Amino acid sequence: MTAFLEVRNLDVSFVLPRSISSILLRNKAPGLDVLQNVSLTLGKGETLGLVGESGSGKTTLARTITGLIPPQSGTISLGGRVVSGNKDKAFHWLRREISMMFQDPIASLSPRMRIGSLITEPFIINDISIGNRWEKAEELLDMVGLPTEFANRYPHELSGGQARRVGVARALALLPKIVIADEPTAGLDVSVQGEILNLMTRLQEELDLSYIIVTHNLAVVRHTTTQLAIMYLGQIVEQGPTDDIFERPSHPYTKALLDSEPHPDPAKRRDDLQIKGEIPSLFLRPTGCDFHTRCSFAQDKCRAVEPDFMTTEDGRLLRCHFPLQDTDG
Amino acid sequence: MNNALEINNLSIHYQTDSGEVRALRNVNLKVPDGKVVGIVGESGCGKSTLMSAIINLLSENAIVKNGKILFENTDILTMSKHRLRKLRGYDIATVFQDPMTTFNPVMTIGQQLTDFQHRFKERNRQQKRQKIIEMFELVGIPDPAQRLNQFPHEFSGGMRQRMAIAAALLMNPRLLVADEPTTALDVTMEAQILHLLRKMKNDFNGSILIITHHLGVVAELCDYITVMYAGEVVEQGTVEDIFYRPSHPYTKALLECDPAVLKRKTRYLPTIKGRIPDLRTPPPGCVFANRCSKVSAQCTQTAPPVVDLSDGNHWCICHEVSK
Amino acid sequence: MSLNSTSHARSPLRNNLLVNIKAHLASIWNTVLQISRDPIGALGLFLVTTIIFIAFFADFLMPYDPNQINVLNRLADPTWEHWLGTDNLGRDSFSRVLIGTRVAMQVAIVSIGLAMVGGIVLGLISGYGPKWLDSLLVLIFDSMSSLPMIMFAMAVITVLGPGTYTLIIVIVSVSIPGYARMIRAQTLSLKNSEFILAERSLNASSGRIIFNHLLPNVVGSLVILASMDMPVVIMLEAGLSFLGLGIKPPDASWGTILNDGYSFIRDSPVLIIAGGGPLILATLGFTFLGESLRDALDPKLKKRGSK
Numbered sequence: 001m002t003a004f005l006e007v008r009n010l011d012v013s014f015v016l017p018r019s020i021s022s023i024l025l026r027n028k029a030p031g032l033d034v035l036q037n038v039s040l041t042l043g044k045g046e047t048l049g050l051v052g053e054s055g056s057g058k059t060t061l062a063r064t065i066t067g068l069i070p071p072q073s074g075t076i077s078l079g080g081r082v083v084s085g086n087k088d089k090a091f092h093w094l095r096r097e098i099s100m101m102f103q104d105p106i107a108s109l110s111p112r113m114r115i116g117s118l119i120t121e122p123f124i125i126n127d128i129s130i131g132n133r134w135e136k137a138e139e140l141l142d143m144v145g146l147p148t149e150f151a152n153r154y155p156h157e158l159s160g161g162q163a164r165r166v167g168v169a170r171a172l173a174l175l176p177k178i179v180i181a182d183e184p185t186a187g188l189d190v191s192v193q194g195e196i197l198n199l200m201t202r203l204q205e206e207l208d209l210s211y212i213i214v215t216h217n218l219a220v221v222r223h224t225t226t227q228l229a230i231m232y233l234g235q236i237v238e239q240g241p242t243d244d245i246f247e248r249p250s251h252p253y254t255k256a257l258l259d260s261e262p263h264p265d266p267a268k269r270r271d272d273l274q275i276k277g278e279i280p281s282l283f284l285r286p287t288g289c290d291f292h293t294r295c296s297f298a299q300d301k302c303r304a305v306e307p308d309f310m311t312t313e314d315g316r317l318l319r320c321h322f323p324l325q326d327t328d329g
Numbered sequence: 330m331n332n333a334l335e336i337n338n339l340s341i342h343y344q345t346d347s348g349e350v351r352a353l354r355n356v357n358l359k360v361p362d363g364k365v366v367g368i369v370g371e372s373g374c375g376k377s378t379l380m381s382a383i384i385n386l387l388s389e390n391a392i393v394k395n396g397k398i399l400f401e402n403t404d405i406l407t408m409s410k411h412r413l414r415k416l417r418g419y420d421i422a423t424v425f426q427d428p429m430t431t432f433n434p435v436m437t438i439g440q441q442l443t444d445f446q447h448r449f450k451e452r453n454r455q456q457k458r459q460k461i462i463e464m465f466e467l468v469g470i471p472d473p474a475q476r477l478n479q480f481p482h483e484f485s486g487g488m489r490q491r492m493a494i495a496a497a498l499l500m501n502p503r504l505l506v507a508d509e510p511t512t513a514l515d516v517t518m519e520a521q522i523l524h525l526l527r528k529m530k531n532d533f534n535g536s537i538l539i540i541t542h543h544l545g546v547v548a549e550l551c552d553y554i555t556v557m558y559a560g561e562v563v564e565q566g567t568v569e570d571i572f573y574r575p576s577h578p579y580t581k582a583l584l585e586c587d588p589a590v591l592k593r594k595t596r597y598l599p600t601i602k603g604r605i606p607d608l609r610t611p612p613p614g615c616v617f618a619n620r621c622s623k624v625s626a627q628c629t630q631t632a633p634p635v636v637d638l639s640d641g642n643h644w645c646i647c648h649e650v651s652k
Numbered sequence: 653m654s655l656n657s658t659s660h661a662r663s664p665l666r667n668n669l670l671v672n673i674k675a676h677l678a679s680i681w682n683t684v685l686q687i688s689r690d691p692i693g694a695l696g697l698f699l700v701t702t703i704i705f706i707a708f709f710a711d712f713l714m715p716y717d718p719n720q721i722n723v724l725n726r727l728a729d730p731t732w733e734h735w736l737g738t739d740n741l742g743r744d745s746f747s748r749v750l751i752g753t754r755v756a757m758q759v760a761i762v763s764i765g766l767a768m769v770g771g772i773v774l775g776l777i778s779g780y781g782p783k784w785l786d787s788l789l790v791l792i793f794d795s796m797s798s799l800p801m802i803m804f805a806m807a808v809i810t811v812l813g814p815g816t817y818t819l820i821i822v823i824v825s826v827s828i829p830g831y832a833r834m835i836r837a838q839t840l841s842l843k844n845s846e847f848i849l850a851e852r853s854l855n856a857s858s859g860r861i862i863f864n865h866l867l868p869n870v871v872g873s874l875v876i877l878a879s880m881d882m883p884v885v886i887m888l889e890a891g892l893s894f895l896g897l898g899i900k901p902p903d904a905s906w907g908t909i910l911n912d913g914y915s916f917i918r919d920s921p922v923l924i925i926a927g928g929g930p931l932i933l934a935t936l937g938f939t940f941l942g943e944s945l946r947d948a949l950d951p952k953l954k955k956r957g958s959k
Contacts, residue, residue, distance in 0.1 A: 053515040091854055095580050100853040108846040112868040125856045170854075189371035189542065190586045193597035201596055216515060219589035223598060227959050243594070260520035262545030264590050266568040269549055273524050278485055 003041040004210060005065075005098075005178055010038040010074035012064050012234075031072075032282055034060050038074070039309075042178070042227070047204070047211040049225035049242060051218065051257065055279045057234040058214045059103070062180045065212070066100045067091025078177065096126060100173040101181040105163035109155035115141075115166055116151030122173040140169040144199060161192040165199065172203060180212045185220055197224055218261045222246055230254050233279060235288040240316030250316060250323040252295045286318045289321065297322055332399075333504045333536040334360040334383070339396030341378055343389065348609040349392075352378045353560045356396070360504065365530055365537040366567075367547035369583070370557035373605045376540045379557075380508050382406070384417055400504070419448060422497035426509035428489035431496070432481040439477030442496055462493040467532075468525055480506070487518035494525065503535045510539065511546060523549050544587050548572060556580045559616040560603050566643030576638055577645040578621045617649065623649045686948040693944025699937025703930075706750055707757035716744035718751045718904050727920040736926040739912050740919075745926040748904035753930060754906045759816060760885045763823035765879050771825065771831025773875065776862055778832065779839025790836075792831035801826055809897045819898045823885055831874060838870040876946045882938035890931050906931045 011278035013031035022030075035057050042048050050058045063069045065076060070086030076094065077083065081096050093290055102108035116137040123130045130136045138148040144165040148236050155163060164184065170236065171179050184200065185193040197220065204211060213225060222229065229239040230253065238251040249255040263269075280286060286293050290303040299322065307321045336358040353375045360366045370376050381387045383398060385405050387551040398405040400416065408416065417423075425431055432441055442461045443556040446452060452460065458477065465473030468491040481489060490510065497505055510526070511519040528551060530537065536593065541547060547554055547568065554571040556579065558563040563579040575581045582601045584590055591598075603620035606612055612619070631647045687693035706713060715735075723744035730737045736745035778789040805822045812818045842848060843866070851861050872895075892898035893907025901908055906927050913923030 019878040053517055063849070068849055068853055083440075094851055095855050098654065100850070102846045102850050104846050110847045110865045110869075114862075121851075121856075122854045125851075125860065170850075190544075190583065190588075191371060191601035192598035194586055194588075198597045217588075218516065219587070223588050223591065223595055257516060260516040261589065262519065262523060262543070262549045264544040264548045264572065264584070264587055265571050266548045269527075271527070273521060276521065278487055278518060279515075281712050309435065 004044040004046075004079060005040070005042040006077045007038060007065060008075045008077075010035055010061070010064060010076070011072040012060060012069055013072055033234060033285070035064065035071075035283065038234070038236055040229060040239070042210050042212065042234065044177075044210055045204070045208060046227055047213060047225045048227040048229060049221035049230060050212060050214045050229050051216065051221055052231035053216065053257075053279045055233075055282070056231040058231050059182055060234075061231070062100065062182055062212065062214045062326040066098050066180060067095055068100075094176055097176050098178040098180060099174065099176040101164075101171045101179060101184060103168045103182040103186055105160055105167050105187075106155050106158065108167060109163065111155055113154075114151065114157070115158075118155070119151075119166060119169045119173060122170060126174065128174070140173060143172070143203070144169045145251050159179070160187050161189075161196065164188065164196050168196070168199060168203070172207065172209075175207060176209070178210045178212065180214065182214045183216075184213060185215065185217055200224075218258060230257065233282065233285065235290060235319065237291065237316070237319045238316065239318075240312075242315070244314060244316065248324075250312060251291075251317050251320050252297050252324060253291050256294075256323060289319075297324075331362045332359045332539065333362050334358075335378075335397075335399040336383075337397045337399065339398065340380065340394035341375075341382060341396075342392045342394055343388075344390040344392060345609075350608045351560060351611055352391075352608060353382070354611070356557075356560075356562050357563065358555055358565075360536045360538050361553075362536055363534060364552040365539065365550050366553045366555065366640055367551035368538070368540045368555045368557060369542065369544065369547055371542055371583075371605075373559065373608075374557040375560040376542075376557060377508070378560075379507065380540055382422060384423060385413055408580075415448075416497055418502075419500050420502055420540070421504045421506060422500055422502035424490070424493050424497050424507040424510050425504065426512050428493050428513065429481075431489065431493045434481055437478050438479055438484075438492060442477075442499060443493075445496055445499060453595055460499060461495070464499050465492070467498075468492070468495045469521070470495070487521065490514060490518075490522055491525065494522075494529070498529065498533060501533075501535075505533075505535060505537045506540070507537065508540045509542070512543070519546075523538075526550055544584065545589055556583070559611070560608055561616055561646070563617065563647075564645035566638070570639070570643040574638075574643070576636070576643075576650050577617075577647050578623055578649065579617045580645070582620075582622075610615070617648070621649075625649070665666070683945070683948050685940070687944045690944050692940045693948070694848070696937050696940025696944055697940075699933055700941050703753060703934055703937060704757060707754045710750045710754040714744075714747040714750050716747045718743060718747040719902060720744070727916060727923075729920070730922060737920060737922045739909070739923055745923060746910065747928050749898040749930055752904045752906045752927075753934075755816070755899055755903070756886050756889055756934065757820055759823070759889045760882055763820045764827065764881060764885055766820070766824045767827035767831055768874060768878055770828045772835055772867070772871070774828065775835025775870075776839055776866060779836040780843055780858065780862055780866065786836075789832070793833055796825065796829040805892060806897065809892075814897050814900055816899060819889060819892060822841055822892075823888060827881065827885070831877065834877060835870050835874060838873065839866055842866055842869055872949060874878055876942070876949060879945050880942040881940065882942065883935040886931070886934050886938065920931050 011033070012035040013033045013149045016030045016032055018027070018030070038061055040048070050061065052058050060069060064071050067088065072086070075082050077082040078094060078097055083090050116134065119140045120130065120133050120137050123136070134151070137151045141148050141150055146162060146165050150162070158166065181200070184196060188196065200211065201224065203209065213221065215221060225242045227239070228242040228249065229236050231237065231303050238245065238249070238254045245254060246258065249258055259274040275294055280293060288304045289302040289307050292298040295302065299319050305321070307319050309317055310320055312318055312323070336356055339353055339356040340351070341353040343352055356379065367378055368379065370469065378387070378391070383405065385408065393406055393533065400420065405416065432438065439461065443454065443457045446457045446460065461477060462473045465514070470488060470491055484492065484584055495569070511522050514522065523546065526537070539547065539550060551568050554566060554568055555562055556571065556577065558579045564571065564575070564580045571580060572584070575584055585599045586601060588598055601620050606616055606619060612629065614629040614631055615633045618624050621628065627648050633648045634651050635644055635646050636651045637644050687697055712944070720743060722738065724740040724742065725738055726740055728734055728738040734746065736746050736749060739745055739748070763803065774789060778786045808822050809818055848861060848865060851865055889898055890905065890907035890910065894906040894911045896911070899905035899908055909927030910924065913927050915922060
């Protein structure tokens with residue numbers, strides 16, 4: 001796989017408000033590390049799934065890649081062109097090539113604008129002449145399978161699935177190279193969620209797009225992605241081809257996550273629990289391996305030493321001292 | 330076997346500016362004692378209306394056209410205010426989707442759960458607190474004694490949902506109604522809450538009614554399943570009937586759509602074509618006719634018959650199955 | 653491209669603009685209809701339209717020159733010639749009330765309009781701009797609101813001298829902090845919403861985000877606040893004029909009429925009614941309209957209130 005998008009050693013930390021005494025003593029503002037040393041690669045035409053519990057930093061990572069959150073350090077390169085630093089200007093170019101579909105389809109549309117104006121807005125903002133604005137709007141609506149009279153509606157007049165389609169139209173209007181979709185199926189019924197995912201797949205084939213799908217819906221990820229990255233507490237703990245990971249998860253967290261998904265089969269009821277407790281607060285990041293507090297295989301080494309990235313024989317990236325050997329590991 | 334809850338021929342309409350919405354039509358449902366019943370359906374199927382009707386908290390523009398909701402042989406819909414107050418939270422406890430809204434944000438958890446028990450006159454303050462601590466230990470909240478003095482916002486979503494379940498069980502209700510109890514939670518927390526409910530099922534001798542759109546959740550927990558579509562019950566049966574021998578085309582399609590059910594990886598997921606009909610003017614025939622792959626002329630004209638598939642335990646309404 | 657007229661008529665932008673204007677007019681008309689269905693709102697609407705009509709056409713409606721002195725006929729009781737009698741200098745009270753209406757409306761509308769513009773600009777800058785500027789502006793707003801209003805008004809009038817312009821300056825500077833703070837609060841809560849993030853991800857400039865996306869979403873509540881402020885401003889103008897700090901005496905204002913009436917209350921009580929009556933009607937009218945407008949534009953609020 002040749003890397004098309006390459007994210008290297010990205011660090012993001014949020015500055016916390018300082019107390020008066022620390023301002024007077026001129027202490028450095030405390031930071032909360034939200035992303036730690038995140039690296040990712042995405043090949044052309046590939047779909048990468050970004051999976052983890054809420055609080056794992058997946059949305060932050062998605063927003064950092066589009067330059068909505070400035071990184072402390074690290075680089076993002078697309079097709080060989082490198083963007084670094086935290087100046088907003090630097091991301092201008094990147095944002096035209098990488099577009100974003102937001103989590104809440106209705107709330108991510110400006111409430112007092114009509115759909116027609118909303119989906120042609122990317123052209124106006126980026127000074128691209130499109131001739132007849134209305135015709136372009138109709139063309140885009142047609143592309144995502146919405147009737148053209150929707151151009152005159154307001155966002156609150158749409159259903160979740162329809163608003164999601166408008167989100168797809170807006171994201172694809174400028175023909176980007178990469179689309180990042182944040183929870184594209186959140187809040188949708190199973191029968192509608194398939195329609196949105198199929199639309200995205202069809203457009204991927206037609207327009208030669210690469211996708212990053214951020215989600216916690218593992219069932220969706222299994223069918224729609226080729227690569228998978230699992231995040232925990234702001235770090236990627238395992239990355240590799242989706243099929244391999246579903247077949248043989250190597251990181252205990254990956255396995256726990258896969259096992260937690262309820263099976264729609266009454267014969268497969270479980271009576272044990274794979275994982276207990278919740279993701280710890282970022283303020284209280286554990287020592288050693290971040291996952292050791294919930295890991296059933298944790299040993300003394302895990303509590304003391306932070307594991308480094310290693311590559312397994314089949315080309316998977318992994319951050320664990322004692323990776324699982326087999327499926328039943 | 331006795332039924333904790335029995336719904337007979339329930340029809341509920343909503344009066345709106347643009348006409349009368351027929352949200353529920355002739356719904357029949359039984360929740361047997363000590364069993365877990367799941368109601369499955371997508372948005373617009375009438376789950377939430379049914380839920381509000383069971384606790385008699387329908388919105389002002391709702392009209393009960395006909396039908397009864399029997400709890401211990403009394404109709405909840407015509408019950409006196411006094412009896413209702415005793416019923417809600419005491420005989421019937423509820424757990425909602427959003428654990429954030431269950432608790433009052435300005436009171437400590439301990440205060441709220443002590444107040445919940447005000448009907449137990451025989452328990453004094455100390456005993457009430459002791460009871461809460463016992464329940465918290467049961468649902469897996471660490472350091473329950475300290476946690477009692479904290480406020481709801483100091484807990485995570487998963488913890489709040491555990492507390493909501495603890496609060497519901499504190500009353501030792503005959504029926505626990507859970508509306509999408511795991512939808513707002515992560516998979517890992519969902520698994521823990523399901524595990525908890527499964528454990529509860531054995532200890533607690535009441536019945537549970539779970540309303541959800543997630544097939545995985547019902548498969549994990551339920552004994553009986555009711556499938557709803559556009560305000561009607563389209564199929565009812567045991568969990569095995571529904572998952573292994575689905576009969577109604579909608580049930581089949583719903584099972585086929587779930588990406589978790591598909592064994593083989595596929596680039597394009599199956600979907601159900603079309604939209605739910607407008608419930609102001611429901612079609613004269615079968616409600617699912619416009620989206621059904623096996624539709625015939627009969628389906629669009631006459632209402633489908635009830636087809637009994639196994640001694641009244643498993644049935645569905647469909648012309649195609651009746652042939 | 654063909655030059656036939658059908659393609660011209662379908663010009664999308666013009667089409668869109670027309671649709672927009674039509675939709676806006678329709679929504680304004682709907683609001684008016686909704687207000688007139690509520691009895692309190694209908695009364696408010698009637699009073700306010702009448703007052704504004706009088707303010708506009710005062711010149712044509714006045715039977716006499718409001719400053720025409722006739723000492724022979726001073727403090728006369730109402731007659732068919734002088735509907736509201738005459739004042740201590742024999743001027744026709746009815747004409748003076750009409751021209752006073754114009755003064756009151758001029759001051760109120762101009763100053764609230766200016767205060768709204770100022771509030772929007774400062775509020776948006778404060779909410780969307782850099783943090784240091786926000787802190788500075790909030791400090792200024794807070795210090796402004798902590799000044800006792802009458803003291804502030806008297807200080808400004810002492811420096812600039814009484815008159816219509818001074819009055820407007822006082823009212824504008826007293827109203828801006830409240831408006832700006834409200835716009836700022838709304839901007840702050842909207843600025844991190846998903847649709848603003850979505851605009852930023854499309855490379856939208858700050859100007860575009862502020863004018864096309866923030867502004868339309870914050871003005872609605874400001875209009876309601878401002879309409880509720882009208883009676884306050886009318887009272888303020890009358891009050892300051894009564895004290896001799898507003899409209900200069902030969903000119904008529906409800907406040908100066910009241911002041912004249914107050915001095916000669918033993919001789920003619922009619923003058924007090926001539927000055928006070930319109931003031932009461934205007935205040936009530938704008939209050940009723942404002943409340944009804946709020947209910948019409950924000951139905952959620954009404955529901956909560958009635959329960």
